[in-house]
Every structure is written in C-alpha cells, then in structure tokens.
Amino acid sequence: MIESTNRTLITNPKNIICIGLNYADHIEETSLARHDFPEIFMKTSNALASHQDIVPIQDENLHYDYEGELVIVIGKAGKNISREQARDHILGYTIGNDVSARSLQFRGSQWILGKSLDNFAPIGPTIVAPNDFDFESATITTTVNGEIRQQAKLEQMIFKPYDIIAFLSSYMTLQEGDIIFTGTPSGVVLGKNESKYSWLKPGDTVTVSISGIGTLENKFI
Template sequence: TIGNDVSARSLQFRGSQWILGKSLDNFAPIGPTIVSPDDFDFDNATITTTVNGEIRQQAKLQQMMFKPDAIIEFVSQYITLQEGDIIFTGTPSGVVLGKNESKYGWLKSGDTVSISISGIGTLVNQFK
C-alpha cells in the first residue's frame, strides 16, 4: 500500500527525538488499497509525490537504499511482527528538509499531497 509519512517540523525539532513530529492524530495515512506481492511489479514500480499538482518526489522503487525484504529482516530481529503491521520504508529524495525552503516551502493548510505508486494507485490527502 502507500503511506504518507507526514512530519510536523515545528514539533519535530523541539527535542532530539523526532517522534512528536510524526505521531499526531491523523498522521501516517495509508491507502488506497493493499496489493499482494504476487500482484505487484516492484522492479518496475515508480513512486511520485505531488503537492498541489507539482512533482516534488519521483523515483523507481528499485532505487530504495534498503529493499523491503531487508527491512523486514532487520526489524523482525528486534520486534515481533504481527499480521497487519505496517512498516514505513522511507521516502525518495525531494523532501523540503535540507532543501532551499524559499523555493518549496513547508506544507500549509489547504495543500493537497498526492502519492502514487504504479500498480497500487494514488493516496490523496488535503492538509488542514
């Protein structure tokens, strides 16, 4: 499926831990559907993130630093995974953090973020 790894940067940098900036109510939406690995072409899939229709991130899933199998293997050494658990696997380059903020700017109320992965669909979230 697709997950939107939302971050509230104003809260994220209040301390040394990032959990507050990623754990508020309604953060980490997922969807629009779940596909089986047997029905998904990981090797040829592309992820695209747009903000108000402007492409901000785009990459082949093959470019991931750590592939899903390796992530699951690592995490399962420390955490007992249960059916239905969700692991966010990271994000392609293009997040505003570390970029020229005057060019992109942080998300604001009314912005629409769409994340598409070929073979899965598109997750659309409007920020308030």
C-alpha cells in the same frame, strides 16, 4: 483486510514502524548521517488515516512536510524472519504519506512527536498482494496541488522490503497487521535551501502515487 475504497485498510495495527533515510538522495538533501543499518522510528496509532481523510493543520509554525512512501502490511507474525522467508509474511503493499511536523521532529533527539500528530500516517487506497506487485519496476511520485515534488524508482531504496523485515524481526516480533513505512526519496520541503522552504498550508492537496498500486490523496485543512 484488503479493500479498495477510502475506508480504513487496517483499523488497529499494533505497530506503525517507519524507516528513515532509506534513499541516498534524501540523505544528501537533508545532510543527515548515513548508517549501515536501517534508521527506525515509530508513529502512534492516532496518526493512522485513510485515503481522502483530512490532515488537520493546527499550527503552521510546526512546519508541515510530506514524505511519500511504499508501505508494507504484515500478514503473518514472526520473529527472526530470514530475507528468504520475508515474502511469506507480507499481506501486501500500499501507499503512505509520512507527514511530518519538522519543528517538533527536530526540537529534541527523538522524532516521535513530530511524526505522530493526528492523521499523520495516511495509507491507501488499496493493498496489493506481493504476487501482484512488481517492486523492481515501480515508481513513486508525490505531488502538491498537482506539482510533482518527488519521483523515484522504488529500486533506489538502500534497504529493500525483505531486508527491512529481516532486520526488524531479528530484534522484535512483527505482528499481523503491523504497518511499515519504508522511507522517502528526495524532494521533501526540508531538503530545499532554507530560503526556498514552502511548508504545507491549509488548502493544499498531497497525492502519492505508486505504479501498480494507485494514488493516495489527502487534503490539509
């Protein structure tokens, strides 16, 4: 289940769970409401992709955006997992890009369509076990064609990985192989002044790097 190539890390997760609005600066840049609980949405299984997989752009008018994120992979199923028990349920951490089609995301009240186009959930290139990952000091960086767009310390998360697992499992049973995207920092296209929007276009390459894990790279075609 743990691999370090561009092959699929997790082939058939029961759930792809996403946390939205988990960095204060991202909430500020998008002018969305902040809650005292995690914002939850889902991606469908067709969105799952790997390191170096192509993300197809079927219509530029859908306004494609990137969101670099730390991803938790659940290794042991559980319900009502306490924060203190959460580590025992984590197989490891990897990198994800919560690709979004903003025109679809905000067309209605639910985000799922704008988050679930084919290959909209690339993860990789490897999974790092909890004991081998220093969350407190790790930095995430997203680039588009080599230009840095996002950079933050993971410690800036409002809800940390153990908090997320405890919250989710209090309502739903987490399954082995479930993938949890933990939220993105500021720097997404949506967060810019509307006159400066520069949505992803065919030929763009997006990389997401997390110190201690590696770099996830995907090209948009």
